[in-house]
Amino acid sequence: MAEDAVKRAAEMLLSGARMVREPCPYCGGVRVMRAGHAFCSSCGAEPEAGRAAPPADPGSxxxxxxxxxxxxxxxxxxxxxxxxxxxxxxxxxxxxxxxxx
Ligand SMILES: [Zn+2]
Incomplete structure (x- = not known):
């Protein structure tokens, strides 16, 4: 399940990451951010890996x-x-x- 994601998020927090104010765009879960890299502790999504572009604009x-x-x-x-x-x-x-x- 998402146990690995939670564990990884906890490890990131312990090593200096911080909580992200905006919830995960995919599941609404809590995300942690480190060095411009956000990681969702609920679903494991990493939408901001590389660039800060969550699927904000709907498009068709x-x-x-x-x-x-x-x-x-x-x-x-x-x-x-x-x-x-x-x-x-x-x-x-x-x-x-x-x-x-
Ligand atoms: Zn998520």
Whole structure:
């Protein structure tokens, strides 16, 4: 489960990391930040690895899906993969649900 993520977050805090004010964009969990690198203690997502760009701008659902698929392909962390998959299914559900208008 997310035990590893919690353990890793705790280790980061012990070694000088600090809590991030904004919750995880994927699961709303608590994140810790060290050297510009945020790590979610709940789902293990690391959206700010490299650049500070959480999926803030929505874009079109199709754009988001391809971006998420690309992330999923390069993501090795189980928790993060599950968060991405959850987001993908949420988007596809929204697309198929709002095809009326
Ligand atoms: Zn998270």
């Amino acid at each position: 659902p199709e754009e988001r899906l391809s971006a998420l698929a690309a992330r999923l392909a390069s993501e090795r962390d189980e928790g993060a993969r599950r968060a991405i998959l959850a987001e993908i299914s949420a988007i596809t559900a929204r697309i198929s649900g709002s095809s009326g208008s």
